[in-house]
Amino acid sequence: MSETFSPRERLQKAIDCQTPDRVPIALRVEYSAALWAGMSCRDFCCYPHKASDVIEAAFDKIGGWDGVDNTWTQGVRFTHLEPQKPMIPGVDLPDDVPMEFSSEPSMTADDYDVAIKQGYYGLYSELIARRGRKFNRRTEEELFLGFAPIYRYWEEKKGVPVIRGGMTRPPVIAFTLLRTFEEVSKDYFRRPDKVLEAVNATYKECIQMGETQSRLVGCNYVFVPISRAASTFMSERLFHKFFFPTFKEIIEQLVKDGFTPRIHADADWTPFLQYFLELPKRKCILELEPMTDMVKAKKILGGHMCLFGDVPPDILSLGTPTDVESYVKKRIEDVGKDGFILANDDMMPHDASYENVKAIVDAGKKYGWS
Amino acid sequence: MSGNLQNAIVELNEEVALSLVKERIEAGEEPESIIEALSSGMQTVADRFEREEYGLAELHMASEIYNESVKIVESKFKAPPVLGKIVLGQAAARLKDYGREAVAGVLKASGFEVYDLGEDVSGERFAAKAREVNADVVAICGLQSTNVEAARSAVSEIRASGATAKILVGPGISCGCQIVVDDKMRQMVGADAAWNRVREAVDLAKSVVKKQEAALA
Numbered sequence: 001m002s003e004t005f006s007p008r009e010r011l012q013k014a015i016d017c018q019t020p021d022r023v024p025i026a027l028r029v030e031y032s033a034a035l036w037a038g039m040s041c042r043d044f045c046c047y048p049h050k051a052s053d054v055i056e057a058a059f060d061k062i063g064g065w066d067g068v069d070n071t072w073t074q075g076v077r078f079t080h081l082e083p084q085k086p087m088i089p090g091v092d093l094p095d096d097v098p099m100e101f102s103s104e105p106s107m108t109a110d111d112y113d114v115a116i117k118q119g120y121y122g123l124y125s126e127l128i129a130r131r132g133r134k135f136n137r138r139t140e141e142e143l144f145l146g147f148a149p150i151y152r153y154w155e156e157k158k159g160v161p162v163i164r165g166g167m168t169r170p171p172v173i174a175f176t177l178l179r180t181f182e183e184v185s186k187d188y189f190r191r192p193d194k195v196l197e198a199v200n201a202t203y204k205e206c207i208q209m210g211e212t213q214s215r216l217v218g219c220n221y222v223f224v225p226i227s228r229a230a231s232t233f234m235s236e237r238l239f240h241k242f243f244f245p246t247f248k249e250i251i252e253q254l255v256k257d258g259f260t261p262r263i264h265a266d267a268d269w270t271p272f273l274q275y276f277l278e279l280p281k282r283k284c285i286l287e288l289e290p291m292t293d294m295v296k297a298k299k300i301l302g303g304h305m306c307l308f309g310d311v312p313p314d315i316l317s318l319g320t321p322t323d324v325e326s327y328v329k330k331r332i333e334d335v336g337k338d339g340f341i342l343a344n345d346d347m348m349p350h351d352a353s354y355e356n357v358k359a360i361v362d363a364g365k366k367y368g369w370s
Numbered sequence: 371m372s373g374n375l376q377n378a379i380v381e382l383n384e385e386v387a388l389s390l391v392k393e394r395i396e397a398g399e400e401p402e403s404i405i406e407a408l409s410s411g412m413q414t415v416a417d418r419f420e421r422e423e424y425g426l427a428e429l430h431m432a433s434e435i436y437n438e439s440v441k442i443v444e445s446k447f448k449a450p451p452v453l454g455k456i457v458l459g460q461a462a463a464r465l466k467d468y469g470r471e472a473v474a475g476v477l478k479a480s481g482f483e484v485y486d487l488g489e490d491v492s493g494e495r496f497a498a499k500a501r502e503v504n505a506d507v508v509a510i511c512g513l514q515s516t517n518v519e520a521a522r523s524a525v526s527e528i529r530a531s532g533a534t535a536k537i538l539v540g541p542g543i544s545c546g547c548q549i550v551v552d553d554k555m556r557q558m559v560g561a562d563a564a565w566n567r568v569r570e571a572v573d574l575a576k577s578v579v580k581k582q583e584a585a586l587a
Contacts, residue, residue, distance in 0.1 A: 103489065181468055186429035186434055189382050232466070234425040271422050312517035349515055 001369045008067035008161050015260060015306045016280035017282050017339035023332060023368030025361055026067035026308065026363065030074070031098040032357065035059040040062040041350070042090030043366055045075030045099045047167060052150045056158070058098050062358045064367075067163040068154055069340070073147050080143055083107075083127035083178060098350050106130070107178035109191065113265075120171070120205035127178060127359055137212075142172040144216035151217045164262065166213025167223040168206045170247045176228045177235045195242060203246040208254045214259060221285075222259045224250065228268035232291065249289050257281040262308070267291055268345055273300045282306075289345040298335045307335060310345040311360050316352035321359035328363035375404070378417075379411030382431045384438070387411075391439045401447040408439050412479030416568055419472075426468055429568075440478075445485025452483040454579035457496060457505040457535065459487030460512035460542070461520040468510040469542060472573050477509070480572045493527025500533035506582060507575050508535045510561065512542035513551055518558060525560040536578045540565040 004021045005013065015019035037054040044051045051072035059068065074269045078099065079086045083106035089095050091115060106127045112337035115123040121137060128135040144166070154162050169177070174183045175198070187195050208223040227233075229243040261284045263276075268291040277300070286301065287308040288294055297307055310331070315323050328342060342364045348357070375394070378387035387408075394404050415432040418424040452520055456477055460470050474486045485499055488536050489512075500508050510521050525537055539561035556564040567572040 071385075181426070182430050182471060185430040189384065189429055191433050204404075231422050232423055232425045235423060238425065238427055317515050318518065332476070 007159065010066050011341065012162060013284065014339055014341050015285060017303050017306060019370045021370060023340045023364055024066040025056050025338050025368070026069070026127035026341050027065055027357065027360065028069040028071060028346070028348055029058055029357065030071045030343055032348055032352040032354075035350060039092055040095045041093075041098055042088060043090055044072075048072045048076055048147060048150060051075070051337070052153070053207070058354070058357070059158070059160075061241075061354075062361050064160070064327040065361050065364075067161050070148060070151070070162055070219075072163045075145075077143065080133070080139065081124070081128075082350065083124065085131065089146050093347075095130075096350075103180070105178065105180045105183065107175065109179075109194075110163040111179070112175075112187075112191070112194045112198040115175075116201045120174075120202040120209065123155075123178075124204065131191045132302055139197055140209075140227050142212065143214060144213050148178050148217045151219055155218075161221075162219050163215075163221045164223045165215075165219030165221050165259075166210040167225070168210030169248065170206060170229070170243065170250055171202045172242045173226055173228050174202075174206075181228060181233070182251075182368055187241060188234075199242060201247055203250055207250050207257075210250075210254065211257055211259060215346070220259050221262055222254050223262045223264060225264040227248060227264065230265065230269050230291075232267035233270040236271070239272060239275075240318065248278060251279050251284060255283040260285065265289075265292070270296055273297055276301055279305070285341065287343070287346075294331070295334050296319075298340075302303050302339060306339045306341060308341040310343070312345050313347070313349045313352070316344065316356045316360075317349045319356060320360075321355050324356050324359035325363040325366075327362060329367045332364075332367045337368060342368065361365075371532060375407040376414065377406060377570045379432055379435055379439075380392040381498045382415075382428060382435065384431070384435050387439055388442065390441050391500060393427060395443065396448050396571065397464070401443050401565050404443055405440065406505050407526045408436055408480065412476060416476045416479075416572075420567060426472055426558060428535055429472040429475065431445045432524050433478075436475060440461045442443045446528060453481035454506035454575065454582075455485070455503050456509055456510060457485045457487065457499045457503065458509040459491035459496060460489045461510055461524045462490045462492070463514055463515045463517035463520065465529075469568075473511055473540065475570055476572060480576070482507075487489060487540040491524070493524035494531075497528045497531035497533050498522050500535045502527060505533070505535040507578050508533070509571065509575070510537065510559075510560045513539055513555070513559070520557070521559045521561075529560075536562045538563050538565060538571065538574050538578075540571055 010020040010024040014024050014027050015265055029043055031041050041053050085102040087100045089097055100200050114126050125135050151162050199231050214222050247333055251261050255287045263284055264287045266289045270293045282303050285306045285308045289310050311327055375390045378390055412432055419429050458474055474484050478484045487495055496508055505560050513521055537560050551564040551566055565574055
C-alpha cells in the first residue's frame with residue numbers, strides 16, 4: 001500500500017475522528033533506545049541532543065513512524081521542574097536503568113496554603129527552592145527555548161511531528177505527586193475545603209504553564225496526565241468534587257487557545273468514560289491503557305474523541321514480536337481505523353526489546369491501511 | 371450500636387468512628403466485638419472497591435480509620451488473637467505501587483498480623499522477616515512489568531533461606547505498567563499462588579492458614 005498522507009496529516013485526520021490512509025503510529029521511545037545503541041542511561045538522561053540522536057537512530061532503523069514524543073527532554077526537564085529529588089542513572093542509580101524520583105514527599109498539608117496564596121508557579125517555586133534549586137517563569141523559558149532546536153530538527157529535517165510540547169498537571173494530580181497519593185487520599189476527607197480551595201486557586205496557572213511551554217518549543221500538543229483521577233484511584237463522588245470541573249475548564253481553554261490536549265489516562269477509566277463527551281469534540285487525544293475497556297471507549301467516544309494506545313509494556317519486555325503483532329492486529333480490528341492512533345502504552349520499559357518495538361510499527365503498517 | 375461503627379468506617383467518617391470506639395470501650399464492651407465491627411466495616415469498603423464504587427483513596431482512608439481504631443482498642447486491651455502472620459512488601463520496581471497499603475489494610479482487617487516492609491524489598495529482607503516472625507505467608511505485592519525479575523529472585527531467596535511461608539504474588543496498581551498475574555506469570559516468578567483482586571489475596575491467605583491448621587491437627 002502506498003502512503004498518501006504525511007505523518008502530520010495522518011495524525012490530524014485521526015484527531016478529527018476520521019479515517020486516514022493508514023492508522024497513525026506514535027511511539028514514546030525512552031531509555032530502551034539508549035541501551036539498543038550502547039549509550040549509558042546517564043547520557044540519555046542528562047544530554048537532550050544525545051538522547052534525540054539515539055531515538056533518531058532507532059526511528060531510522062525501524063523505518064519511521066508518525067509521531068515522536070519529546071522523551072529527550074525528560075531528564076533535564078524533570079531535574080529542573082520537579083521538586084522531588086531526582087535519582088540520576090550512573091550517579092544515584094546503576095547506569096543501565098532509567099532516572100527515578102525519590103518517593104520522599106515535597107509538599108506538606110500546610111503547603112495547600114502556599115498554593116492558595118501564591119498559585120501554581122508559586123507552589124512549585126517554593127517547593128523547588130526547599131531542595132536548593134531555583135524555579136520561576138524565566139528558568140522555565142530558558143529551559144524550553146533550549147529544547148526548541150531539537151523540536152525544529154524533527155519537524156523540519158525529519159518531517160515528523162513531535163507530539164508533546166508542554167505539560168500541565170491538573171491540580172489534584174500535581175498534589176498527589178508532590179505530597180503522595182496516600183496523603184492526598186486522606187486530605188480529601190480530613191481537609192476537603194482546603195484541597196478544593198487550592199485546586200480552585202491554581203488551575204488557571206496550570207493552563208498557562210502548558211501553553212507557555214508549548215509555545216516556547218513551537219509545538220501545539222499539550223500533555224495532560226490525569227491517571228490518578230481514574231476510577232481505580234477515586235470514587236465518582238471525589239472525581240466530581242475535586243477533579244472534573246476544573247479539568248474540564250483546563251481542556252476547554254487549551255482547545256480555545258488552539259492547542260491539542262493529549263489526555264494521558266492510565267489506570268481504569270471505564271466507569272468515567274461518558275465524562276469525556278463533555279469535552280470539546282474532535283479536538284483532543286485520549287490515551288488509554290489496557291485497564292480501560294478500549295472497545296467500550298470506542299463505543300462511547302467514537303466520533304467524539306481520538307483514542308490512543310495501548311500496546312502494554314509487559315509484552316514489549318517479556319513477549320515476542322508475534323505477541324506484539326497479534327495484539328496490534330486485534331486492537332485495530334476492535335477499535336477500527338477511524339479516530340485511532342496506535343501507540344505503546346505509557347512509558348516504554350527500558351528493557352523493551354528492539355524486535356518487539358519494531359513489531360508495533362511493522363504490524364501497524366501491515367494491518368492499519370484503510 | 372455495632373451498625374453505627376461499621377457505618378462510620380463505610381462512610382469514611384473518621385471522627386465518628388474513633389469516638390464510637392472510645393464510647394464502646396468505656397461502656398465495657400469486649401475488644402473482640404469492637405474489632406469485629408471495625409473489620410466488618412472494612413469488608414464492606416473492600417466490596418465497594420471491588421465494585422468500583424470506591425477507589426483507592428477511599429480504601430486508604432478506611433484503612434487509616436481502621437488502624438487508628440485498632441490502636442485505641444489495643445491501648446486498653448491485650449491484642450486479640452490473629453488468624454496468621456503475613457510478611458508483605460513490594461519487590462524492587464521502577465514505579466511506585468499504590469495498592470500495597472490497601473492490600474495490607476484489608477488483610478489486617480481480615481484478622482491477620484501484617485508486617486509491611488514497604489517498597490524496594492530485597493529477597494534477603496523478605497526471608498529474614500519471614501523467619502524472624504515465623505510467617506505463614508509472604509505476600510509480594512506490586513508485580514508490574516518492571517519488577518518480574520526482582521520478584522522471581524526474591525522468591526528464590528525466600529525459599530533458599532529455609533523460610534516455610536507460602537509465597538503469594540499480586541499485581542501492582544501503578545500507572546502504565548499494569549500486568550495481570552496469570553498462571554504463566556505466577557510460574558515465571560515461582561510463587562505458590564497469585565491474586566489479582568484484593569479479595570483473592572484475603573481468601574488465599576485464609577486458605578493457607580486453614581491448610582496449615584489441618585496439617586497440624
